[in-house]
C-alpha cells in the first residue's frame with residue numbers, strides 16, 4: 001500500500017474520521033476537490049446520527065454532500081478492501097486506538113492528532129495526560145513537516161501540530177544553517193484563533209469569554225514537539241485570541257557573533273525558494289493574509305545578534321488539513337499542492 005502511487009484517473013479511495021470537526025471538515029473539502037483522491041467516506045463520532053456533510057457545514061451544499069456516518073471500530077472489517085487512505089482528525093486517544101486497526105488492514109493513516117508525534121513515550125503522561133498504549137508505533141510513524149523531510153513517508157504518517165508548524169518553519173532554516181548561538185533558548189510567543197480548540201462547545205472558548213490571554217505556560221504539549229523538531233530547548237507560550245482562524249508566532253533567537261543579514265537571508269532562501277507553501281515576505285505577516293490559505297508567511301528583522309522571526313499560518317490548513325493533504329499528495333505521487341486551492345485547476 002505505502003508504495004502505491006496515483007494519477008487523476010485512478011483515484012485513491014479515502015476516508016476522513018472526525019469529518020464533523022473543524023480540521024476534518026477542511027480535509028473532506030480538499031479531498032472532494034482533489035482530482036487524485038476520492039472522498040469515499042466521512043465519519044463522525046458514534047453518538048451522532050448519519051446526515052449530509054452540508055447539513056453540518058451549509059456553505060458546502062451542492063459542493064460536498066457526502067453522508068457523514070457514525071464511526072464504530074467494527075466498520076474497519078468492511079472497509080478493508082474499500083479504502084486506501086484514512087485521515088484521522090480525532091482526539092489524540094481516539095486516534096491512538098483506531099490507528100492499529102486501520103494499519104492492520106493495509107490502510108495508510110495520516111493522523112492529525114498528537115498521538116504519534118513524539119518519539120519518547122514517557123512524554124505522553126506528562127504533556128498529554130495519558131499513558132501511550134502503542135509505543136511501538138511511535139518509531140514507525142514519520143512526522144510530516146514536508147519542507148524538512150528527506151525520506152519517504154511510510155504507512156503511518158503523523159501530521160505536525162499547528163503551533164509547531166508555525167515556529168519550526170520559522171526557526172529551522174537558522175538552526176540548520178548553524179547561525180543560532182550555542183546555548184540560545186529560542187523564545188516563542190504564538191497566538192491562535194479559537195478554531196484551534198475544535199468545534200465542541202466549551203466555556204473558555206465561547207464568543208463572550210475570549211479576549212487575548214496566554215495559557216499553557218511551560219506545560220503545553222507542543223513544547224516537547226517543538227523541542228524534538230529543533231533539537232534544543234525552547235520557551236514556548238501559546239495565546240488564545242478572539243479571532244476565528246490563524247496563528248501568529250513570534251520567535252526570538254540570539255545569533256552567533258558576526259552573523260550578518262546576508263547569511264540570514266541566504267538561510268531562508270535556501271530553505272524555501274523551491275517550497276510552494278512557504279512565502280518569505282517583506283512585511284510583518286498577518287493572520288488575515290493566510291486565513292483560508294495553505295501558506296506559511298515568514299518575515300524577520302535583525303538587530304545585531306538579535307533576530308525576531310514572525311510566521312503566520314491558518315491553524316486549520318497549513319497547521320492541520322492542508323499539511324496532511326500536502327503530505328498525502330507527496331506520498332502518493334500527486335502534485336504537492338493538489339486540492340489545496342479552492343477553484344484551482346490541477
Ligand SMILES: NC(=O)C1=CN([C@@H]2O[C@H](COP(=O)(O)OP(=O)(O)OC[C@H]3O[C@@H](n4cnc5c(N)ncnc54)[C@H](OP(=O)(O)O)[C@@H]3O)[C@@H](O)[C@H]2O)C=CC1
Nearest residue numbers: 018020021022023044045089090094113196198199315320
Ligand atoms: N483545530 C486545530 O487547529 C487543529 C487540530 N488538530 C488536531 O486535529 C484533531 C481534530 O481537531 P479538531 O478538528 O479541532 O476537533 P473537533 O473537536 O472540531 O472535531 C473532532 C471530531 O472528532 C470526532 N470524534 C471525537 N471522538 C471520536 C471518537 N471516539 N471516534 C470517532 N470520532 C470521534 C468528532 O465527532 P462529533 O462531531 O460527532 O463529536 C468530531 O467530528 C485533534 O487531534 C487536534 O489536536 C491539529 C492541528 C490543528
Ligand SMILES: CC(=O)N[C@@H](CCC(=O)OP(=O)(O)O)C(=O)O
Nearest residue numbers: 113114161162163192193196197
Ligand atoms: C487555541 C487552542 O486551544 N489550541 C490548541 C492547539 C491546537 C490543536 O488542536 O493542537 P494540535 O496541533 O496538537 O492538534 C491547544 O492549545 O490545545
